[in-house]
Amino acid sequence: MDYEHTPVMLKETLKMLNPEPGQKFIDCTLGGGGYTKEILERIGETGQVLGIDLDDLAIANAELNFTTEIKNKKLILAHENFKNLPVIAKRYFTADAKFDGIVFDLGLSSAQLQDRRRGFSFNLPDAPLGMNFGDSIKETAENIINSWSIQDLAKIFKDYGEEKFAYKIALAIASERRLKRVTTVGQLVEIIAKASPKRIKIHPATKIFQALRLAVNQELENLRTILPLAVSLLKPGGKLIVVSYHSLEDRIVKQYFKQESKDCLCPPAAPICVCGHKANLKILTHKILRPTREEVLINPRSSSARLRAAGKI
Ligand SMILES: C[S@@+](CC[C@H](N)C(=O)[O-])C[C@H]1O[C@@H](n2cnc3c(N)ncnc32)[C@H](O)[C@@H]1O
Numbered sequence: 331m332d333y334e335h336t337p338v339m340l341k342e343t344l345k346m347l348n349p350e351p352g353q354k355f356i357d358c359t360l361g362g363g364g365y366t367k368e369i370l371e372r373i374g375e376t377g378q379v380l381g382i383d384l385d386d387l388a389i390a391n392a393e394l395n396f397t398t399e400i401k402n403k404k405l406i407l408a409h410e411n412f413k414n415l416p417v418i419a420k421r422y423f424t425a426d427a428k429f430d431g432i433v434f435d436l437g438l439s440s441a442q443l444q445d446r447r448r449g450f451s452f453n454l455p456d457a458p459l460g461m462n463f464g465d466s467i468k469e470t471a472e473n474i475i476n477s478w479s480i481q482d483l484a485k486i487f488k489d490y491g492e493e494k495f496a497y498k499i500a501l502a503i504a505s506e507r508r509l510k511r512v513t514t515v516g517q518l519v520e521i522i523a524k525a526s527p528k529r530i531k532i533h534p535a536t537k538i539f540q541a542l543r544l545a546v547n548q549e550l551e552n553l554r555t556i557l558p559l560a561v562s563l564l565k566p567g568g569k570l571i572v573v574s575y576h577s578l579e580d581r582i583v584k585q586y587f588k589q590e591s592k593d594c595l596c597p598p599a600a601p602i603c604v605c606g607h608k609a610n611l612k613i614l615t616h617k618i619l620r621p622t623r624e625e626v627l628i629n630p631r632s633s634s635a636r637l638r639a640a641g642k643i
Contacts, residue, residue, distance in 0.1 A: 333391035335439040337364025338632040339573055342619050343433060344368055346571050346639040352376045353430035356419065356563070358412040358556070359383065361439040363392045369431075370399055380422060382408045382415070384464030384547075385442060411466065413552040416559050428565040435573045436553065438463065438543070440631060450543065452535040455516025461539075461546045471542040475512050480504045490550070490578065491541030499525045499538060540576065553579060557586045561610060564642035569614070571639045580618075583638050587613050591640070611640040 337343075343365055349355060351374030357366045360381040369379050379399075383389055389409045392400075399405035406422045412434070419427060442463070443450050449457040449471060459472035474483070480500045487496035502525035503512065512518055519535045526534035544550055560570055574580045589595060590611040594603040619637040626633045 333362050333387060333439075333441045334444065335362030335364060335441050336629045336631070337362070338435065338629065338635045339619065339621050339625070339637050340364060340368065342621075342637055343435075343571055343573065344372075346614060346637070347431040347433065347569055349373050349377070349431065354378045354380075354423075354427070356380045356415070356429055356432045356560075357382065358415065358432060358560070359435045360388050360392055360407070361385075361435065362388070362441065363395055365433055365435060366392070366405065367395070370396070370405060373404075375402075375404070378404055378406065380406045380408060380419065382410055382412050382418060384409070384411050384466060385439075386464060387441065387445075388439070391441075409464070411464075411552070413555050415556060416563065419563055427563075429563050429568055430565060431569040431571065432560045432564060433571045433573075434553075434556075434560075436549070436579055437575045449515050450539070452515060452519050452533060452539050455514065455519065457515045458513060459515060459518060459542075461543050463547050467547055469546045469548075471518075471546055472511075472513055474542060474545060475503055475518060476507050486541045486545045487538055489541075490544040491537035492578075493537040493541065495526055501525075544578070550578060550582060553582050554586075557583070558590075561590065561642060566642055568642045569639055570611070570642070571637065573635055573637045575634045575636075580636050580638070584618075587611060587638060587640050610643050612643055614639040614641055 349369045349372040353373050355369050357379060360366055360383040366379050366381045381392060386409060389407050392407055396405050408418045410418050438450055442448055446454055446457050449460040461471040483500035483503060484497040487493040487499060499522055502521050506521050522535045522538050572583045574583060591609050591613050593609045595605045595607045596603050615638050621632040621635050
């Protein structure tokens with residue numbers, strides 16, 4: 331099986347996680363297993379990794395590459411949505427199990443981007459407009475494009491794609507779909523290109539494709555839900571690492587880390603604390619980590635990556 335993905339910011343992630351023999355980790359976005367492989371090599375015979383992915387190809391690839399570790403129960407694979415992390419962890423570990431590190435490498439892998447059946451890439455015109463990370467997600471980009479109202483389309487293009495021409499593109503989609511159902515990447519790219527100004531720096535479909543993917547997979551909602559749940563599964567001193575690829579994801583992580591690293595969340599004007607909130611995270615990346623120039627040269631897909639890490643108090 332050919333599962334192509336070059337792990338992004340691997341060195342930085344491992345430095346932050348610092349896996350040691352006997353420790354337990356969760357890789358919430360297994361992908362090509364790039365992080366998991368390195369963690370497995372450092373945790374000795376008694377350590378364990380729980381690897382989660384929505385994509386059956388990622389799981390099948392790991393089953394092929396980590397046969398011994400799976401047999402020895404050093405690696406446990408879960409073909410699931412990480413939004414259910416507490417339930418998944420309880421299924422394979424004791425109810426009160428706590429972990430030394432939990433990592434999220436958000437978004438999609440190169441293998442998924444290049445998969446002709448998935449519709450993630452605007453460079454594969456014949457692909458169907460699917461865009462889900464796994465079969466358990468029933469929403470599709472095709473359904474959104476053909477059935478959502480103009481207002482709802484414009485809203486996700488604006489909120490999830492930060493697309494300047496959101497309403498214009500939504501209108502163009504609505505007028506085209508009245509003539510013919512939009513089912514392929516090529517059809518959608520053509521509609522977007524016609525409705526966009528000619529002189530823009532990036533491919534005109536970039537932001538719309540990002541918006542559709544985020545909507546299909548509910549990526550931002552999942553991230554908001556999972557951060558506090560992940561923290562609750564960490565040991566004191568355990569690390570939470572998030573690698574994200576655009577400002578919408580990063581903002582969620584940044585705000586959550588900031589909030590959870592404070593002892594009181596009362597408005598600054600409040601004379602005394604009435605919220606009783608206690609900090610449960612120590613931020614480890616006051617300055618956000620970005621890939622090195624060398625990494626971006628070797629793997630241009632890493633260029634938008636940003637890593638934030640925090641330790642549980
Ligand atoms: C960027 S790749 C991870 C690459 C991995 N770190 C590596 O080094 O090979 C992201 C992976 O997360 C998976 N994924 C995204 N959202 C998910 C979710 N909510 N639950 C489970 N897996 C998810 C995708 O299917 C994809 O395989």
